[in-house]
Amino acid sequence: MSGEGKVVCVTGASGYIASWLVKLLLDRGYTVHATIRSLDDPNKTQHLLALDGAKERLFLFEANLTVEGSFDSAVNGCVCVFHTASPVLLSVDDPQVQLLEPAVKGTLNVLKSAAKVQSLKRVVLTNDYRQGKEILEDGIYMFVDVRDVAIAHILAFEKQxxxxxxxxxxxxxxxxxxxxxxxxxxxxxxxxxxxxxKSVERTPYCVSKVKAESLGVKFTPLEVSIKDTVESLKEKKFMNI
Ligand SMILES: NC(=O)c1ccc[n+]([C@@H]2O[C@H](COP(=O)([O-])OP(=O)(O)OC[C@H]3O[C@@H](n4cnc5c(N)ncnc54)[C@H](OP(=O)(O)O)[C@@H]3O)[C@@H](O)[C@H]2O)c1
Known part of the structure; x- marks a missing residue:
């Protein structure tokens, strides 16, 4: 397994993308230091602790983006930090104060902690270049399978x-x-x-996959992502169709 003997850190590990990242890292044999904002809430940790390999190779750390030094223990001894923790709120009064400032300050705090670690080879950052816009224009959406996002993070570390x-x-x-x-x-x-x-008009643009595919990402067809999402929601009884 590619990750055997290697320790990596995932920030915001209870999140949607990060939970998949933790799962795939454990599957590849990595030891994972997972940061959680509060370890008191079992809803944030149960699904991680139930993953294959978690008992042996998953370690949870409490860390808050807004607290300097908060990530020091979690990143210690790691070869890579996957930084995904970010405030993700559906409705905000002041995006500057509630989203942007904690995200920027938090990322700087994570980088400051990471800079102290001699074993560290790489930091992989998640970003949202749409700047919070869910719909681009005229009902045009960008989609990607969360599993492809998680694997892209891992390949961005593994590929020299x-x-x-x-x-x-x-x-x-x-x-x-x-x-x-x-x-x-x-x-x-x-x-x-x-x-x-109604007939479906072609979208006026696309986003090139060439660079992501050069990492080794094999994009999941949209039909498969939709089917797997619906079936998962049905299985968990979040959807009744
Ligand atoms: N999901 C998407 O469709 C999508 C698309 C493009 C980009 N992204 C980007 O990917 C990143 C992760 O997204 P996601 O969908 O996985 O979000 P998510 O499920 O909301 O996860 C965000 C994680 O960040 C943690 N967090 C928030 N504020 C924190 C703080 N002050 N200190 C420590 N941890 C904190 C959350 O912890 P709590 O659970 O304690 O709040 C949560 O674990 C974000 O930057 C997002 O903009 C997501």
Whole structure:
């Protein structure tokens, strides 16, 4: 296994992307130092502790982005820090104060802690270049499978030649195209009524996959991502269709 004997840190490990990252790192044999904002909440740790390999190779650390020195113990002895912790809030009164400032200050705190570690080879940062915009324009969305995002982080560490910024975007599509995929997969939902007389226009742009694919990322087809998401939501009883 590629990660055997190597210790890495994942910040914000209870998050959506980071939880997948922790899972895939454990699967590859890494020892993972996972930072959690508060270890008192079992909802933030249970799913991580239940992962294969967690008992032997997962170590939890409490760390807060806004506290300088908070990440010192978690990054100690690591060869890589995967920094994904960031305030992600659906509605904010003041984005500058509630999102931007803690994200920037937090990233600087993580980098300051990382700079003290001699064993460290690389820091992989998650970023959102859309600057918080979910919808680009005219119902155009960018999609990527969370598993592809997690593996891209790992490859950005494992590939010696990795460098700079990677855009990890699987598809840029119109919402109507998404509805059509839903309809094909789940025809009983009656989604076809919504686009009866409409044709899907091509999106005016796409995001190049070339650099991400050069890392070794193999993008999951959108249909597979949608199906797996719906089936997972059904299994966990978050969706009843
Ligand atoms: N999911 C997406 O569709 C998507 C797309 C593009 C980019 N991104 C970017 O990827 C990153 C992770 O996204 P995500 O979807 O995985 O978000 P998420 O599920 O909300 O995870 C964010 C993590 O950051 C932690 N965090 C927030 N504030 C913190 C603080 N002050 N101190 C320590 N930890 C803190 C959260 O801890 P708590 O659980 O304690 O709050 C959580 O574990 C973000 O930068 C996001 O902008 C996400």
């Amino acid at each position: 030649e990795a460098n700079g910024r990677y855009c990890v975007v699987g598809n840029v599509i119109r919402s109507l195209e998404m509805v059509k995929i839903f309809d094909k997969l789940y025809p009983d939902l009656g989604y076809s009524l919504r686009y009866k007389d």
